Amino acid sequence: MTGTLACSDCPSPITRHSKGGRCRSCTMRKLNSGKGFTASRIAGLRKRYATDPAFRAAKTKIIVEAARRPEERQRRSDRARSMGLSELGHAALQGNEQAHARRGRAVSQTRMRHIPSGYRQLYRDLIRKNKLPAAEALAAVHAQHEADLRRFFGGSRP
Numbered sequence: 001m002t003g004t005l006a007c008s009d010c011p012s013p014i015t016r017h018s019k020g021g022r023c024r025s026c027t028m029r030k031l032n033s034g035k036g037f038t039a040s041r042i043a044g045l046r047k048r049y050a051t052d053p054a055f056r057a058a059k060t061k062i063i064v065e066a067a068r069r070p071e072e073r074q075r076r077s078d079r080a081r082s083m084g085l086s087e088l089g090h091a092a093l094q095g096n097e098q099a100h101a102r103r104g105r106a107v108s109q110t111r112m113r114h115i116p117s118g119y120r121q122l123y124r125d126l127i128r129k130n131k132l133p134a135a136e137a138l139a140a141v142h143a144q145h146e147a148d149l150r151r152f153f154g155g156s157r158p
């Protein structure tokens with residue numbers, strides 16, 4: 001017996017069965033610092049996610065439930081902000097016209113969801129060209145939408 005063995009990277013004791021001469025936490029740190037290990041682990045997870053419906057359902061449930069908790073949403077939002085993810089996204093859009101257009105449509109869909117989809121250009125025109133305040137433009141768009149519906153249904157709208 002040689003007494004207590006110590007991890008080669010930190011003062012933690014290790015058992016004589018330890019093969020790498022490191023404690024568990026240092027072994028994981030060492031493994032995680034290697035690119036290949038992370039890549040192969042991600043590949044394994046992707047494969048399992050694609051081929052194992054029960055695994056996929058369980059992971060999806062965890063993700064969906066976490067996304068419903070306001071404090072978790074805030075935590076993710078703060079983290080994304082601290083990592084500068086929006087700047088990364090913005091940089092990725094530079095010179096990519098298709099992605100730029102896709103983003104524009106997605107943003108419109110969210111911000112203009114209270115405006116009927118066929119009337120969003122009219123709303124934009126009223127604001128940009130006719131310089132109407134948003135509330136007036138919205139009222140005008142809704143009036144136009146109502147009038148079009150009446151004309152289309154010929155007054156027989158239920």
Ligand SMILES: [Zn+2]
Nearest residue numbers: 007010023026
């Ligand atoms: Zn250690």
